[in-house]
Amino acid sequence: MPRLSRFFVKSALLCLVLGGAMAGLALSGAGGLPPLLLALRPLAWHLLTVGWATQLIFGVAFWMFPHLPGGPPRGDERLAWLAFWTLNSGLALRALGEPLVTLGPMPLTAVLLPLAATLQLAAVLLFVLLTWPGVRSLSARHPPG
Amino acid sequence: MPKLARWYIQTALLYLALGTLLGAVILWNKGLPIAGAWRTLASHIALVTWGWLLLLTLGVAYWILPCWGQERRRVWLAGAAYISLNVALWLVALAPWLRAAWPNAAGGALQAVACLAFALHAWPRVRKSAYGV
Numbered sequence A: 001m002p003r004l005s006r007f008f009v010k011s012a013l014l015c016l017v018l019g020g021a022m023a024g025l026a027l028s029g030a031g032g033l034p035p036l037l038l039a040l041r042p043l044a045w046h047l048l049t050v051g052w053a054t055q056l057i058f059g060v061a062f063w064m065f066p067h068l069p070g071g072p073p074r075g076d077e078r079l080a081w082l083a084f085w086t087l088n089s090g091l092a093l094r095a096l097g098e099p100l101v102t103l104g105p106m107p108l109t110a111v112l113l114p115l116a117a118t119l120q121l122a123a124v125l126l127f128v129l130l131t132w133p134g135v136r137s138l139s140a141r142h143p144p145g
Numbered sequence B: 001m002p003k004l005a006r007w008y009i010q011t012a013l014l015y016l017a018l019g020t021l022l023g024a025v026i027l028w029n030k031g032l033p034i035a036g037a038w039r040t041l042a043s044h045i046a047l048v049t050w051g052w053l054l055l056l057t058l059g060v061a062y063w064i065l066p067c068w069g070q071e072r073r074r075v076w077l078a079g080a081a082y083i084s085l086n087v088a089l090w091l092v093a094l095a096p097w098l099r100a101a102w103p104n105a106a107g108g109a110l111q112a113v114a115c116l117a118f119a120l121h122a123w124p125r126v127r128k129s130a131y132g133v
Helices: A003-026 A041-064 A077-097 A099-103 A107-134 B003-031 B037-064 B075-098 B102-125
Strands: none
Touching: A003 A041, A003 A077, A041 A077, A041 A107, A041 B037, A077 A099, A077 A107, A077 B003, A099 A107, A107 B003, B003 B037, B003 B075, B037 B075, B037 B102, B075 B102
């Protein structure tokens, strides 16, 4: 498993633990939950769908999808690393900024959340551009060992 | 990778980009208000769950589940699931703008049909492969 895939998968596992715990608390249905805890629900969903599921797919796709003929087998690995860091910094900024929205509009969230959105979108576009050529008919590799 | 799997996976990648774009608009809106941003919520959810996660998993399953030699049987069921899911997705994604209940109802029914069709295709393939594993 390439190093970047290990980073993606381990980061996905961390998001699973964090998002699972957060979802367990915020969705527990326990009465009288403080508003700040309820405000964590969108963050919990996104830690599970983006941080866990999508990031796990990114890591496994980078590892297992058919290799490109000629040149680096997985495309430009620097772009893939950039996708990893933009995705995770976007998620981290979201985790920081989204709960603050419940406290009312503030200059910090006006910067943090658009930045978080842009970073996550950039990560996805990078991943799509990198993965697209690998979704093809002929595999350059033999059955995975 | 077979042609139908490529369709599934490349379509999933397009929905990921589109769904994330709509999600980014909503998250932007939480920091800097954008008029009408929340209207895209249902489309965002449909695109990233049904469009991205489901289409990708079905495409990869179609690709890697054991075959009969090089042959995949009852391919038409997987093809029908692909078409149904895409039609359903656009009905559900456009429903907030169509101002009617029928697109969600029709989309939901088509999604159920697509899931059944793919399950019927995949069921016999979940078995020992030719390599004995």
